[in-house]
Amino acid sequence: MAKKIRTVFFCSSCGYESAKWLGQCPACKEWNTMVEAPAPAKTAGASSAAMSAGHSGIRRKPVPLSAVEETGEERFSTGFSELDRVLGGGVVAGSMVLLGGDPGIGKSTILLQAARNMAASGIETIYISGEESLRQIKMRGKRIGEISDRLRFLCETDLDAVTATLQEEKPRLAIIDSIQTMYSAQVQASPGSITQIREATGVLLRLAKETGITFFLVGHVTKDGNVAGPRVLEHMVDAVLYFEGDRYASYRVLRSVKNRFGSTNEIGIFEMRADGLSEVLNPSEFLLSGRPHDVGGSVVTCSMEGTRPLLLEVQALVCRTSYGYPKRQSTGTDFNRVSLLMAVIEKRLGVPMSQFDAYINLAGGIRQTEPALDLGIVMAILSSYRNVPADDHMIVFGEVGLSGEVRAVSVAQMRVQEAAKMGFTTCVLPRSNMRRLQIPEGMRLIPVSSLAELVDIL
Ligand code: TYD
Ligand code: MG
Helix, strand or coil: CCCCCCEEEEECCCCCEECCCCCECCCCCCECCEEEEECCCCCCCCHHHHHHHCCCCCCCCCCCHHHCCCCCCCEECCCCHHHHHHCCCCEECCCEEEEEECCCCCHHHHHHHHHHHHHHCCCCEEEEECCCCHHHHHHHHHHHCCCCCCEEEEECCEHHHHHHHHHHHCCCEEEEECHHHCECCCCCCCCCCHHHHHHHHHHHHHHHHHHCCEEEEEEEECCCCCECCCCHHHHHCCEEEEEECCCCCCEEEEEEEEECCCCCCCEEEEEEECCEEEECCCHHHHHHCCCCCCCCCEEEEEEEECCEEEEEEEEEEEEECCCCCCCEEEECCCHHHHHHHHHHHHHHHCCCHHHEEEEEEECCCCCCCCHHHHHHHHHHHHHHHHCCCCCCCEEECCEECCCCEEECCCCHHHHHHHHHHCCCCEEEEEHHHCCCCCCCCCCEEEEECEHHHHHHHC
């Protein structure tokens, strides 16, 4: 009798494994995502058997942490201070970083530029491309400038050939563009399938741990913005970065969603130019450029992104609804939070919000959900509703509670200083933040403790 190949089903969105086909994935609740793939081969001597027999080949003793030698992790700079900061202070040697993002956003460009910088500082690097030919890479390279010979290129999609080359060449850094194009002949599945992606990442991860090569992997994203392929990919690597932004605008935001070696709330802002990406070192200035003057509904607020204050413009458009049900939309901030703030405005200030449509937008394509934006959002809504422009040189921040009270926010000092640095002269802030605040020269502070006081300012 012919031996039947055992197959299992994987969810193509989260990697959930099941013995039979299912219409809906029980783990991530997506429909029609289960795909069939050959079952991973069982290794001889299942671990449970070895355990019950009471013996196994190698037995390691558990150790207390005090017995573990401390070695500061080695990091190297990518030559981009923005990228270094998002990574938590440079790339950790031997780590694996996944970079996801929409096609054409600039993943290959940023990695080529980082590789070029690192090669220039003496780090042997191999850039493996499964997507572009050497000629195409050369064309891109020409735009970004001189490239050192320490950076070498390989066009390859065969995983075995890639690992063989890396084992032989032993570079310090390897870039895989992209993980979806890597293909192993030992796995019976088509290129780009979950099984292939899992295999490729697993093989490269083992190689990274064995040889200490640092890896950057490029990952494509699906239409809902996750790295294509199973979620397990994100679990396997040390850091996951997303490169986002509007393809049609020139700025790009680099965000970390997972980082074993640093914080995940830092962002880096880049601008795509004719000669590659360049860092935006003063994001507040960048985000406020093009701000309209003397129109109702535009208010500047301050949000913290990691350790950096960011000034941003909240725009609101409030107009009488022509349907029975008011339309609400928020871009860049939490929709539910905006709805809640509108309910607070209606109840505490008596503004008939339920008869008005409201559209809220954080200008510049940035996404922020910090409660400190509340007061700025409320101010923008009131300003648009009454058609009264807010003071051009004023920033507004504070958290709004359900009874219309204005609550303290963290690091008010830094926010006020950033505002002063950017030329603002008035700052509306929670009264409880006033204690121990050093007032920068030329700055007028207006403390508020309830929404009613905010109305008087307008
Ligand atoms: P790319 O890095 O190829 O995107 P990805 O790898 O994420 O798919 O970026 C390609 C886009 O960037 C393309 O639309 C051209 C543009 N670009 C510039 O504007 N300036 C440049 O110097 C380079 C290299 C690309
Ligand atoms: Mg690319």
